[in-house]
Amino acid sequence: MHELGNTIRRDRFVQITCGYVVLWTFAVFNWLWFRVLPDWLLWIIFLPAIPLVVIWVSKEFPHSLKQFQWNIRSATTASVAFLPAWQLAVFISDQLSLYAVGAYAARIGTGAAFMIGLAWVVWGMEQASQHYDLLRLRKRRSDAHLSLELNSDEDDASGERIWNPLDTRAWYYGRKGRKLNQSVTGLMSYSFVFCMAFLIFSKISGCQELYEMPAGGGEQKPIAQKVKVQKVIKKKFIVNPFSAILFQVPPIDEVKLQLTEITKHAYTVGYGEGTGAGFAGGTKRGKVRFIRLEYTGGDWDQDFGVGADLNMLIEYNVRTQQQVADRTESRTVAQLNNFPKGKSPPVVYLTGQKNISLSKGEVKILKEYLLEKHGMLFGDNGGSRHFHNQFLAMMNRVLPQVRPVAIPLDDTIHRIPYQIPFLPYVAPHGGKEALGWKVDGRWVAYYHPGDIGDAWTDDHSGISPEIWEACYQLGTNVIFYGHTEYSKWLEAQKKK
Amino acid sequence: MKRSLLLLIAVLISFVSLQRANAAALDEMSLKQYAKLREVERYQMKIADKYYHERNYKVAMAEYEKFLTLYERSIGAPYAQLRWSICLVHQRKLNTAIKEGFQSVVDYWPESNEAIAADYYIAKTYKDMGEVRKAKKTYQSVLDDHPKHLAAVYTCSDLIEIAKVQKDSDLLVKMWKQLTFETPRNRESKSLCQRASYELASYQFYQAALKEGLEALKTTYSEEQLAYYVLYYSRRPISTMAADSKTKAKAEKFADECIAYIRSVTPKNTSEEEDELIALNNGYYIGDIHIAAGRDTKVVPYYQEMMKQFGERDTIRDKIATYFKSKNKYDEARAQYRQYKNKVEGNSQIAYSYRQQKNYDPAVLAYRQNVVLDPDQAVHWNSTIATTYREASKYKEAVAVYEELYKTDSKNAEKWIWQIATTYRDAGEHKQAIAYYRQSNNFPSNYSEMAACHRRLKEYKEAIILYNQIIGGAPKSAAWALYEVARTQEAAGNKEKAILTFQQVCKRFPKDSYASRAHAHLQNTYKITVTLGGAKDE
Structure with a gap:
């Protein structure tokens, strides 16, 4: 009776687990590509993985490790349990903005997944080859052969060509070192399949994603200083002119003007005729997001996350009063393809100090993003002359018929909303001039040569307040420019 | 060889001068106009021009503005306004320059010469701002309205850049043709027209259109020069086309056409020395075209044929030998050099060919023969022997030769001391190197070399002292020297001092490229984000 109860409970637990796996898989796909579900819901879905994994593992693995012996069930449990554990580590790091930890977790997890898969491949091949050997032996016994030994010459002499790669007697493994040849082939094939799967998953375009600007309006004007005049009226004494006491009468209405100079937005920072700071083409739930572009070959994640990008995003919110996202994000170049025309990010940020390696496909996507989707690239040299050359070379591939020019100091991008009559930089890695690529009267790429991202960090790299303040202003200008141009374009599209 | 070198230098000079000269003449006031200025106006204009030429554009701008305020109706006013606008361009305020500067010249003085220049500058500024469409439109209006003006020449040149x-x-x-065939050549336009003509010729040669290319070249070069320039501009197109199997036949045909042209301008009667020289040179050009077309079987027989026609000549043998070397046939090349009439030159070439093969002993032997054969140039040959020893990593022998030179050629003692020191440095004998560098007066290079030697000897304190002396004595090298101090501290294991010094580099020289390196180094190696530094470029 007790056993029956256990069986029923176990069956129910298996059913619960199966149901959860389906839900978990859906949530993972959403987390990686769709991004439809809100973060809080993802937390709710992912967190139950912890007790489930613990229960399954504790069931299969006894408390005393001395008693423990690997078997197919325990190995399967351990392998399957690894996946949610890995995913959870990356998810939590991502949610807590521990991007470096998340990146390490992702890399280590990929390595571990490869090793686990390899172990299963080795085990599977061994099982299969033993199985085929046994079949052969049985067949031979039934054919009343005297010799029990497996003679390779005999096998070959049988005239049958074996094609099955799981069988060590397959003809292409040769006559000598068949086992070794099979192992090498298995390893190579597995590595190839794993690499291909990794590439596909990491470059996969996924489903559609939306970028919506905050709704509202405003003017594309420089921030003006407003002088507030405050009247301070001195205390007056009421004196009886007929009094017997002689008073020295003070001037009747001595008014002191106190001029308080304050910097205040004399208008709403935005573009269009809506109310509140925002953009005409925006939506109520729309927010200004800071999206960093991931690329291969270099350190795209330099100062990524809480330290710098988020500071800039918060400053943008403080300075423009526009709605901004809670967190900064990153997308691969391929993922830019997921954004539809009219709902794609107006600006993406790219930094680093090493190589920028883009495939032909990525170059095409970036070109389409800049020209067709009216996007803008905000490049920042994170620390070397080499990166300067890499960025220029990349742009030469993306826009071969547009040459970079030094952006004038009196250009809109340097004047609105903040007037910046100079180029602030942390270190002159790529010269002292901001470069731009202009297409049809619009900057499609702004390249800052001197590590503006370092000025946005918490410690501002130790540079003077004047410079880091100017760097925030410049960052605000570039983000604002991108969004304004996008808004203008959306309006023009509507009119068409 | 010499001729092509001269041509290369000429092209480089013309290119550099073009870059500088482009649009320069447009912003100058004509003498006629200057003569009409009153004395007070001239005085004010001179002050403004002085600052302009000193590239102190902020002050120059203020002075031009002063001129405009004081002498609004002066004949120099449009010029002052134009210069004021150019000052703004130099201060990277291009939008303001167009709206408030150049446009004002056009609006207020539409009939002036400066208005045409301002039109051109508006277009050029648009181009420099990346507004290519607007630039092209404005350039076109300059071309339409003032086709004979110098501005039109510069416009063509700028449009060529855009079209490229x-x-x-x-x-x-279209622009190349306009500059080549339609533009009168004067002092200002000549270089641009010449450049357009040979770019057009090169383009036509890539299309295998000899006749059209020749027409372009004829506008720039004389009949005698043409054969050489046909070779010069056809060589690359021929070799490019010959390398591709699809265009190989085209290359063959074009090469034959070029050869036929060169033959047609080669004198048949070579009894006169001058004619013989022309025929000989043209013969070389034909040989070069055979080589460019990849006609390997024809090259050597062709030169041998030339030898029969012009007699044994070192220059022909040089051509054959150079061809052999290009095919990695060094022994055959040396066989030619051995037959040189000028034994010294032959030996020099033999030695050089051995050096190219990294076979240094026979090279030294050949040079030694030259020391005997050509005693007047003994210093040169001995110096070359020392260089060869250094290439062979035989530093002891090289030092011995340099020391001998130091004794015999006292005029160049400084040079030989430096060479001895450098040889010791390359040999890893740093103490000896330091001793010789100390004798040199080549500051701060000698101090930097000495410091580097001390660092290799792990004598870090001494190195730092030397770097500090560079910081004090050579302000231009100060940023580099401070950066090296930091690296020396790092090598000495003084991490804290190294970090502080790297930060000093960022703080003291925030605009220098070494600040960039120090900043990146602090971040990458020490994970230090507070690097100090930071600057603004106004």
Whole structure:
């Protein structure tokens, strides 16, 4: 009776687990590509993985490790349990903005997944080859052969060509070192399949994603200083002119003007005729997001996350009063393809100090993003002359018929909303001039040569307040420019 | 060889001068106009021009503005306004320059010469701002309205630049043709027209159109020069086409046409020395075209044929030997050099060919023969022997030769001391190197070399002292020297001091490229984000 109860409970637990796996898989796909579900819901879905994994593992693995012996069930449990554990580590790091930890977790997890898969491949091949050997032996016994030994010459002499790669007697493994040849082939094939799967998953375009600007309006004007005049009226004494006491009468209405100079937005920072700071083409739930572009070959994640990008995003919110996202994000170049025309990010940020390696496909996507989707690239040299050359070379591939020019100091991008009559930089890695690529009267790429991202960090790299303040202003200008141009374009599209 | 070198230098000079000269003449006031200025106006204008030429554009701008305020109706006013606008361009305020500067010249003084220049500058400024469409439109209006003005010449040149980027071959050829065939050549336009003519010729040669290319070249070069320039501009197109199997036949045909042309301008009667020289040179050009077309079987027989026609000549043998070397046949090349009439030159070439093969002993032997054969140039040959020893990593022998030179050629004692020191440095004998560098007066290079030697000897304190002396004595090298101090501290294991010094580099020289390196090094190696530094470029 007790056993029956256990069986029923176990069956129910298996059913619960199966149901959860389906839900978990859906949530993972959403987390990686769709991004439809809100973060809080993802937390709710992912967190139950912890007790489930613990229960399954504790069931299969006894408390005393001395008693423990690997078997197919325990190995399967351990392998399957690894996946949610890995995913959870990356998810939590991502949610807590521990991007470096998340990146390490992702890399280590990929390595571990490869090793686990390899172990299963080795085990599977061994099982299969033993199985085929046994079949052969049985067949031979039934054919009343005297010799029990497996003679390779005999096998070959049988005239049958074996094609099955799981069988060590397959003809292409040769006559000598068949086992070794099979192992090498298995390893190579597995590595190839794993690499291909990794590439596909990491470059996969996924489903559609939306970028919506905050709704509202405003003017594309420089921030003006407003002088507030405050009247301070001195205390007056009421004196009886007929009094017997002689008073020295003070001037009747001595008014002191106190001029308080304050910097205040004399208008709403935005573009269009809506109310509140925002953009005409925006939506109520729309927010200004800071999206960093991931690329291969270099350190795209330099100062990524809480330290710098988020500071800039918060400053943008403080300075423009526009709605901004809670967190900064990153997308691969391929993922830019997921954004539809009219709902794609107006600006993406790219930094680093090493190589920028883009495939032909990525170059095409970036070109389409800049020209067709009216996007803008905000490049920042994170620390070397080499990166300067890499960025220029990349742009030469993306826009071969547009040459970079030094952006004038009196250009809109340097004047609105903040007037910046100079180029602030942390270190002159790529010269002292901001470069731009202009297409049809619009900057499609702004390249800052001197590590503006370092000025946005918490410690501002130790540079003077004047410079880091100017760097925030410049960052605000570039983000604002991108969004304004996008808004203008959306309006023009509507009119068409 | 010499001729091509001269041509290369000429092209480089013309290119550099073009870059500088482009649009320069447009911003100058004519003498006629200057003569009409009153004395007070001239005085104010001179002050403004002085600052302009000193590139102190902020002050120059204020002075031009002063001129405009004081002498609004002066004949120099449009010029002052134009210069004021150019000052703004130099201060990277291009939008303001167009709206408030150049446009004002056009609006207020539409009939002036400066208005045409301002039109051109508006277009050029648009181009420099990346507004290519607007630039092209304005350039076109300059071309339409003032086709004979110098501004039109500069316009063509700028449009060529745009067309190259946009790969607009129609516009490119149109502008090249306009400059080559239609523009009168004067002091200002000559270099641009010449450049256009040979770019057009090169383009036509890539299309295997000899006749059209020749027409372009004829506008720039004399009949005698043409054969050489046909070779010069056809060589690369021929070799490019010959390398591709699809265009090989085209290359063959074009090469034959070029050869036929060169033959047609070669004197048949070579009894006169001058004619013989022309025929000989043209013969070389034909040989070079055979080589460019990849006609390996024809090259050597062709030169041998030349030898029969012109007799044994070192220059012909040089051509054959150079060809052999290009085919990695060094022994055959040396066989030619051995037959040189000028034994010294032959030996020099033999030695050089051995050096190219990294076979140094026979090279030294050949040079030693030259020391005997050519005693007047003994210093040169001995110096070359020492260089060869250094290439062979035989530093002891090289030092011995340099020391001998130091004794015999006292005029160049400083040079030989430096060479001895450098040889010791390369040999890893740093103490000896330091001793010789100390004798040199080549500051701060000698101090930097000495410091580097001390660092290799792990004598870090001494190195730092030397770097500090560079910081004090050579302000231009101060940023580099401070950066090296930091690296020396790092090598000595003084991490804290190294970090502080790297930060000093960022703080003291925030605009220098070494600040950039120090900043990146602090971040990458020490994970230190507070690097100090930071600057603004106004």
